[in-house]
Amino acid sequence: MLREIDLRAPGDHAHLRAALRDGFFLVRNTVPDGLLDEAYGLLGDFFRLPAEQKAACQVPGSNGQSGYLPPLVETAEKGAAPDWKELFHWGAALPAAHPLRERYPARYREPYFPDHLVPGIGKALTELHTRMREFQLDVVRVLAEPLGVHPDYFTEMLEDGPVVNRATWYPPMDLAPTGQHVWAVEHQDFDLITALPRATAAGLEVLVDGEWLAVDVPEGHAVVNVGMVLDRLTGGLARAAVHRVVAAPGQRGGRLSIVQFCHPTPWTVLTPLAVAGAEGRPQRYPTLTAGDLFQRTMYRINRLDTQRAPAARP
Numbered sequence: 137m138l139r140e141i142d143l144r145a146p147g148d149h150a151h152l153r154a155a156l157r158d159g160f161f162l163v164r165n166t167v168p169d170g171l172l173d174e175a176y177g178l179l180g181d182f183f184r185l186p187a188e189q190k191a192a193c194q195v196p197g198s199n200g201q202s203g204y205l206p207p208l209v210e211t212a213e214k215g216a217a218p219d220w221k222e223l224f225h226w227g228a229a230l231p232a233a234h235p236l237r238e239r240y241p242a243r244y245r246e247p248y249f250p251d252h253l254v255p256g257i258g259k260a261l262t263e264l265h266t267r268m269r270e271f272q273l274d275v276v277r278v279l280a281e282p283l284g285v286h287p288d289y290f291t292e293m294l295e296d297g298p299v300v301n302r303a304t305w306y307p308p309m310d311l312a313p314t315g316q317h318v319w320a321v322e323h324q325d326f327d328l329i330t331a332l333p334r335a336t337a338a339g340l341e342v343l344v345d346g347e348w349l350a351v352d353v354p355e356g357h358a359v360v361n362v363g364m365v366l367d368r369l370t371g372g373l374a375r376a377a378v379h380r381v382v383a384a385p386g387q388r389g390g391r392l393s394i395v396q397f398c399h400p401t402p403w404t405v406l407t408p409l410a411v412a413g414a415e416g417r418p419q420r421y422p423t424l425t426a427g428d429l430f431q432r433t434m435y436r437i438n439r440l441d442t443q444r445a446p447a448a449r450p
């Protein structure tokens with residue numbers, strides 16, 4: 137059973153640190169249900185479009201972090217075959233003169249919305265991004281104290297960060313080109329934390345003590361998942377959860393999910409925190425920047441545009 141963190145009464149440090157050690161916990165979602173329903177409806181309309189129309193919604197130079205990414209591209213580090221999923225990413229724009237835009241152009245593009253194909257999608261997804269980000273900022277504020285940092289420590293790291301939403305359409309398994317593919321091979325996210333509100337079907341599983349546990353998100357809740365950034369900052373006290381998305385044998389139909397990744401500003405140096413209780417433990421991770429960790433992982437999961445054959449590039 138997953139632990140729950142109540143944002144209004146978060147509980148003692150032992151509870152919060154146990155949730156971080158699990159790497160996966162539940163939080164009552166503050167994002168309006170109606171907004172999620174609307175976004176699921178519009179994204180469903182988008183993913184049902186013909187392949188050529190979706191292919192035209194790719195954003196060159198974004199490494200697929202903006203707009204559409206076709207199926208069978210992202211390949212988890214442990215994946216023998218690419219994931220059987222297609223993606224749509226969006227975030228929020230920074231002002232044109234912001235130095236982060238100049239320094240990390242691939243990560244700070246204007247968001248792309250296919251309003252010409254799905255009218256109203258841009259407004260709804262922008263609102264959803266804002267509300268999910270507010271939710272996640274509330275979560276990291278609660279996590280700060282048990283990790284011995286100021287309540288604004290993580291929020292500053294995320295201010296102007298390339299926080300990005302991802303919608304994933306997992307097509308029915310019987311349409312997969314070979315039997316080698318699964319929806320999403322086991323992996324760890326490479327952000328600070330990720331929010332996963334309900335999806336349209338079962339399939340998300342988390343590795344707990346060597347066993348795969350099906351994650352059933354109760355009504356009105358979101359699962360929050362620790363990513364590699366928080367794992368590295370805490371020397372492994374908060375554990376980046378290992379998770380995957382698989383169809384049960386005989387599960388029919390596809391699956392649509394919406395998640396949001398909290399990526400810190402890429403120039404953040406991931407200096408290990410002095411977490412109480414971890415004194416004397418050998419430093420686990422060499423220090424690098426959030427931007428370098430991101431880029432390294434994108435390469436490892438086959439997500440850089442330059443890794444795709446020229447014909448397959450947008």
Ligand SMILES: O=C(O)CCC(=O)C(=O)O
Binds near residue numbers: 335
């Ligand atoms: O679709 C889901 O529920 C989870 C997706 C996921 O783990 C990811 O995109 O990193």
Ligand SMILES: [Fe+2]
Binds near residue numbers: 324
């Ligand atoms: Fe994930």
